[in-house]
Amino acid sequence: MRLIAEGLSAKRGEDLIFNDISFVLDASEALVVTGPNGSGKSTLLRVLAGLLRPERGHVKLEGGPPEIAHPSEVSHYLGHRNAMKRELTVAENLSFWQRFMGNSPGGAGVGIADAVEAVGLPDIAHLPFGYLSAGQQRRMAMAKLLVSHRPIWILDEPTAALDAGADRLFAELVKAHLEKGGIVIAATHQPLGLNRTRELHMKGFEHLAGDHWHDA
Amino acid sequence: MRLIAEGLSAKRGEDLIFNDISFVLDASEALVVTGPNGSGKSTLLRVLAGLLRPERGHVKLEGGPPEIAHPSEVSHYLGHRNAMKRELTVAENLSFWQRFMGNSPGGAGVGIADAVEAVGLPDIAHLPFGYLSAGQQRRMAMAKLLVSHRPIWILDEPTAALDAGADRLFAELVKAHLEKGGIVIAATHQPLGLNRTRELHMKGFEHLAGDHWHDA
Amino acid sequence: MSENSLAIRKFSDLANPTRFLALADRLLPWLSGLTALFFAVGLWLSFTTEGDYQQGETVRIMYVHVPAAWLSMMCYSVMALAALGTLVWRHPLADVSSRAAAPIGACFTFLALVTGSLWGKPMWGTWWVWDARLTSVFVLFLMYLGLMALNRALDDPARSSKVSAILVLVGFVNIPIIKFSVEWWNTLHQPASVMRLDGPTIDPEFLRPLIVMAIAFTLLFFTLHVAAMRNEILRRRVTALRRLAARSAGREARAK
Amino acid sequence: MMALFFRDLKLSIRAGGGAMIGVLFFMTVVAVIPFGVGPDLNLLSRIGPAILWIGALLASLLGLDRLFQAERDDGSLDLMLMQETPLLFTVFVKCAAHWASTGLPLVIASPLLGLFMNMSEIAIGATMLTLLVGTPAITFIGAVGAAVAVSLPRGGLLVSILVLPLAIPVLIFGVSAVYAAIEDPAPFLPPLMILTAITLFFAVIGPVAAAAALRHASD
Amino acid sequence: MMALFFRDLKLSIRAGGGAMIGVLFFMTVVAVIPFGVGPDLNLLSRIGPAILWIGALLASLLGLDRLFQAERDDGSLDLMLMQETPLLFTVFVKCAAHWASTGLPLVIASPLLGLFMNMSEIAIGATMLTLLVGTPAITFIGAVGAAVAVSLPRGGLLVSILVLPLAIPVLIFGVSAVYAAIEDPAPFLPPLMILTAITLFFAVIGPVAAAAALRHASD
Numbered sequence A, B: 001m002r003l004i005a006e007g008l009s010a011k012r013g014e015d016l017i018f019n020d021i022s023f024v025l026d027a028s029e030a031l032v033v034t035g036p037n038g039s040g041k042s043t044l045l046r047v048l049a050g051l052l053r054p055e056r057g058h059v060k061l062e063g064g065p066p067e068i069a070h071p072s073e074v075s076h077y078l079g080h081r082n083a084m085k086r087e088l089t090v091a092e093n094l095s096f097w098q099r100f101m102g103n104s105p106g107g108a109g110v111g112i113a114d115a116v117e118a119v120g121l122p123d124i125a126h127l128p129f130g131y132l133s134a135g136q137q138r139r140m141a142m143a144k145l146l147v148s149h150r151p152i153w154i155l156d157e158p159t160a161a162l163d164a165g166a167d168r169l170f171a172e173l174v175k176a177h178l179e180k181g182g183i184v185i186a187a188t189h190q191p192l193g194l195n196r197t198r199e200l201h202m203k204g205f206e207h208l209a210g211d212h213w214h215d216a
Numbered sequence C: 001m002s003e004n005s006l007a008i009r010k011f012s013d014l015a016n017p018t019r020f021l022a023l024a025d026r027l028l029p030w031l032s033g034l035t036a037l038f039f040a041v042g043l044w045l046s047f048t049t050e051g052d053y054q055q056g057e058t059v060r061i062m063y064v065h066v067p068a069a070w071l072s073m074m075c076y077s078v079m080a081l082a083a084l085g086t087l088v089w090r091h092p093l094a095d096v097s098s099r100a101a102a103p104i105g106a107c108f109t110f111l112a113l114v115t116g117s118l119w120g121k122p123m124w125g126t127w128w129v130w131d132a133r134l135t136s137v138f139v140l141f142l143m144y145l146g147l148m149a150l151n152r153a154l155d156d157p158a159r160s161s162k163v164s165a166i167l168v169l170v171g172f173v174n175i176p177i178i179k180f181s182v183e184w185w186n187t188l189h190q191p192a193s194v195m196r197l198d199g200p201t202i203d204p205e206f207l208r209p210l211i212v213m214a215i216a217f218t219l220l221f222f223t224l225h226v227a228a229m230r231n232e233i234l235r236r237r238v239t240a241l242r243r244l245a246a247r248s249a250g251r252e253a254r255a256k
Numbered sequence D, E: 001m002m003a004l005f006f007r008d009l010k011l012s013i014r015a016g017g018g019a020m021i022g023v024l025f026f027m028t029v030v031a032v033i034p035f036g037v038g039p040d041l042n043l044l045s046r047i048g049p050a051i052l053w054i055g056a057l058l059a060s061l062l063g064l065d066r067l068f069q070a071e072r073d074d075g076s077l078d079l080m081l082m083q084e085t086p087l088l089f090t091v092f093v094k095c096a097a098h099w100a101s102t103g104l105p106l107v108i109a110s111p112l113l114g115l116f117m118n119m120s121e122i123a124i125g126a127t128m129l130t131l132l133v134g135t136p137a138i139t140f141i142g143a144v145g146a147a148v149a150v151s152l153p154r155g156g157l158l159v160s161i162l163v164l165p166l167a168i169p170v171l172i173f174g175v176s177a178v179y180a181a182i183e184d185p186a187p188f189l190p191p192l193m194i195l196t197a198i199t200l201f202f203a204v205i206g207p208v209a210a211a212a213a214l215r216h217a218s219d
């Protein structure tokens, strides 16, 4: 399975954020996206996740399940926000996402208990999500990645608000996923503690004007 | 001016999060609070900011303006959330907080333009806050600290989502504030690049003490 | 490579609006001239033809009321078409067109409402009745205003265009309701007597000025619409330029 | 999909309490109108069905604007957009859950309120039936408005403005069906059928349009 | 403080049109009514005042529950709690801003709407006056509910039970005052006075209670 991005360029509002980005990721390869604030990392990830239509170029998956229309359908996306409800308990949140997302072909997610165990917070799955501390919330959002199987992980600053221990723990999770032949794309400001990863450094296009309301 | 915390302990829900924390901070001293996720850093800061009533102990300010009831009235609090409205432009947000907060005695905030300049984003103050990237938003939230004068800064993971350059920039801001005789209390997971700061390491109580239902 | 591909694309993109602007500049004088002409003839006709034996002079209201009413519906149809253009062909001008049309449509609808109720006083003895025809037109008016409000709320056109287009299409259900309300519910308002499958059933004495006025109103609509579209395009260019200026200014500031 | 349904129900019970608000507002409407029409009881019973319908229509607007905004604010919407299951279904299920938590209580409360307006048994029955058939349509129409306003700060009023005009046909046929049931000559079934047709129509159009709007609103 | 007022106004305007939206909303609500009760004009003119008041209640309910939740969600509430200026004022100003963006448009638009429902001049005048006096009360009551909603994460239900029952008396006095004005025998002033009293009462109690609730909310 290989993820191919060809000549991607994307707009935010009326400004072109980045232009003509291409890469190929094979199974068990990881891509780390770096760059200064506002350089377009999150934008790129949202394009890969199919949440933002690229101006030009396209993303496609080779050797994946045949019936999918867009790679995003076999991808996990962990954005700046955790996609968990404050009012529901952690367990309720996780089991909802597990049942709602289901598993992509070629794998199965682990149980809630194991997932919570894997992120090192076995004893507080019964608390409402809103009661958790920032880092605990982030960890639980990672548990979401485990409860349902997706070959591709798209992670936007996954280690924000995590302590040192959790950083290592997260690195382990990613390594395990890669060994199982998964693909990981992560935007980050801090080193993720992964070895042998490809890196994409966004310079930040300084918004060259790409909108059609200008005269030449 | 000196900030005094005596025998603070705080509860969240039913659990005692920390117990009997005391410290004294003189003018132009900085306290860095560290500890694993869920160890109670944010809770401590919220107690200092007067947003959470401590279970025992109290916080007081010596040599500050006489008329204030609680140190929080002369403090800035920068929490996990940025306290800016996505729909309003950055400039509107900042000028609102400037006029709403006013200045504490013994100082004056800088103008919007200068503040935005100081965090290195002079050219996008006219954009709606919601259009900014995560790091840009965090930087603008820091500009909020500058537009109105407060001698005490209480910062919860200020450098989350910031790139390397912004980290340095933030360290500069804090140093400048300290030189002006301010007090800074920051909870963080990454080194803030400040020299000669006091450090408070929270171990995290594991929720045993003070839980009435445990002793059989 | 990336640079010139970008350049090419930029050219092809801005081709539409720019060409449109040129076209508009050439078109507008003619359109406005024709409009003036038809209005002159139409008004002259409508005031020279003698009044109806039972309605008297008030029948002349019809020459304003009916075209305005028709235009109010046609304008929404134009917007619906533009919405299709936005969603299906992603044409940059389609959004401009539907945005520009909304206020004009609101004006025509308002005119139809006012003239209608002016006419209603002598005919039905009341300014306003809540019958199906009248109310459905009033709802159309509200929908125009609602769309204008929405367009103002979602200021960033890049994002709002598709969304409001969808709403325009959904709102289109109201047009047939207006058109056939007179058949479906028994109303005070008279049924269609001009736009019928089996030819008009109205005295040519009234038909002639009515037709002329209808053409005049249609021309007026297109004149206003083209002008409004031109203004909208110019407005967007100005905002784009202003944003660029701000950005580049900031960059220089950072450079030094 | 059922997971989504139950989760939304749970949320509406724990956080929103939207059901109660709706019902109470519904009652308020019914409680206030009599002051307008005065003591005249049979007039009251005559306009009763209309009042109930208007109350239901307005009540179901409450909380509608947050239908997708809440999802967007905490990032859940992103994940829903990414799934293989057509967004169409997701929207449909969310509408169903919303109706079950706000529309259904109205239907259940209507007989009681009908008694307040001293309506005849048959009128009450007819009203309840038409409400049961008709209110889903309002939710589906509302979903479009909610999706359009998903990126707005406080959609409340705007959503209602966009939704109400489209909901008028539902109101018309709902009320006329009830009156047809009361006044013998007019047949009850045809308007009820039309009402069902409208609901089915919007049950298709609504989710389609809402899904399209959500796709394009996401950025 | 004015800063807060204008900022909240700006926010409600960003949601589209601001006052225009408000007026538009009430026009829509009024336009819906005749489809229910039918075109009978003097019936309309009789229930007119009640309809306008219900519209006012609905409008305030639509945005009110988010009054403080929005502030809480983005952390602004924390900063407001920390300030030297009494929380009381902050709450009061927020209420004022909310009323200016929902209640005021109705008051301004009410004559127009009255004409649509062909109410008599005196009825229109009375309605306008009572609305002007009464609608602030609804906002203040709602503010308490909104504050409770923030303090109790699962308090949604409590809020609804809290707000509407308190609001109903306001509505009833408002409406009955209008009818007193129309039907000569009944005196107009007493109910109006009571209404004013209620408003003043809640203008004091509301912010106090809300501020208290918010203080406990912060955790």
Ligand code: HEM
Pocket: C062, C065, C066, C069, C070, C112, C113, C114, C115, C116, C117, C119, C120, C121, C123, C124, C133, C134, C137, C138, C178, C179, C189, C190, C191, C192, C193, C194, C195
């Ligand atoms: C505010 C009140 C009124 C409104 C909103 C209104 C609206 C309309 C509309 C939308 C049409 C176009 C119908 C179509 O194309 O099928 C129309 C046509 C017409 N209206 Fe009115 N109307 C109003 C009052 C009146 C009154 C009082 C009269 C005269 C008694 C009148 C006479 C006509 C006539 C003769 C037509 C042309 C019908 C045809 O030939 O198709 N209207 N009106």
Ligand SMILES: Nc1ncnc2c1ncn2[C@@H]1O[C@H](COP(=O)(O)OP(=O)(O)OP(=O)(O)O)[C@@H](O)[C@H]1O
Pocket: A130, A131, A132, A133, A134, A135, A136, A161, B012, B013, B017, B035, B036, B037, B038, B039, B040, B041, B042, B043, B044, E219
């Ligand atoms: N609102 C709340 N209600 C109940 N318990 C809470 C609440 N917020 C936090 N807690 C609990 O209090 C403990 C401390 O939380 P706190 O946010 O202070 O940790 P922290 O040190 O800030 O962690 P992090 O580094 O992740 O921010 C956590 O175990 C959390 O479960």
Ligand SMILES: Nc1ncnc2c1ncn2[C@@H]1O[C@H](COP(=O)(O)OP(=O)(O)OP(=O)(O)O)[C@@H](O)[C@H]1O
Pocket: A012, A013, A017, A035, A036, A037, A038, A039, A040, A041, A042, A043, A044, B130, B131, B132, B133, B134, B135, B136, B161, D219
């Ligand atoms: N919703 C939006 N509308 C318009 N412009 C946006 C929007 N979101 C982001 N932008 C702009 O796009 C640019 C890139 O944003 P993006 O979030 O991709 O940066 P980033 O690399 O993720 O930065 P960070 O490291 O701070 O997360 C920024 O300059 C920002 O101003």
Ligand SMILES: [Mg+2]
Pocket: A041, A042, A043, A156, B133, B134, B135
């Ligand atoms: Mg980012």
Ligand SMILES: [Mg+2]
Pocket: A133, A134, A135, B041, B042, B043, B156
């Ligand atoms: Mg914390």
